[in-house]
Amino acid sequence: MDSVNPTIKNIIDVTIYEIINENSSCIQLHAYTALWCGPCKKIKPILIETMSKHNYKIIEQKTIQKEDFKKDINAFIPFFVIMKNDELSCPDHIEGCEVFHWGLKKVDSIQTSDALLFAQFLSTNGIRNINDSLYTSKLPSRSLNLDDNF
Numbered sequence: 001m002d003s004v005n006p007t008i009k010n011i012i013d014v015t016i017y018e019i020i021n022e023n024s025s026c027i028q029l030h031a032y033t034a035l036w037c038g039p040c041k042k043i044k045p046i047l048i049e050t051m052s053k054h055n056y057k058i059i060e061q062k063t064i065q066k067e068d069f070k071k072d073i074n075a076f077i078p079f080f081v082i083m084k085n086d087e088l089s090c091p092d093h094i095e096g097c098e099v100f101h102w103g104l105k106k107v108d109s110i111q112t113s114d115a116l117l118f119a120q121f122l123s124t125n126g127i128r129n130i131n132d133s134l135y136t137s138k139l140p141s142r143s144l145n146l147d148d149n150f
Helices: 038-053 066-072 115-124
Strands: 011-020 025-033 057-065 079-089 105-111
Touching: 011 066, 025 038, 038 115, 057 066, 079 115, 105 115
Parallel strands: none
Antiparallel strands: 011 025, 011 057, 025 079, 079 105
């Protein structure tokens, strides 16, 4: 028997992080997760640890209905979207980049709960270094044995 309140199962959490990279362009990471989602529970601690380790700040947190998420985004959770506009910069970091700058557009997205794929996604989009020990420590280590049967 499912112990999760049916109302909760219709809610998606949206967290938007502000990321300022080396050239001061604004990048936002939009993270779509849910309390009732098993894969979300797997990746969310890695997301939170990464964002806090690099002092990326939360600029908005909200909830949306699952129906709206499916209609507008048409994906499964956990789902992550990179939004940016290289022409738009944040000089002097005036209260950070506002939640939705005019002209900010989606440049990449991924649906995953896998730590390595998430790290590659961030690295590909100039957000972090994939070789950081934060990720490698979360991955199972196994040396290849030539006697293993594949």
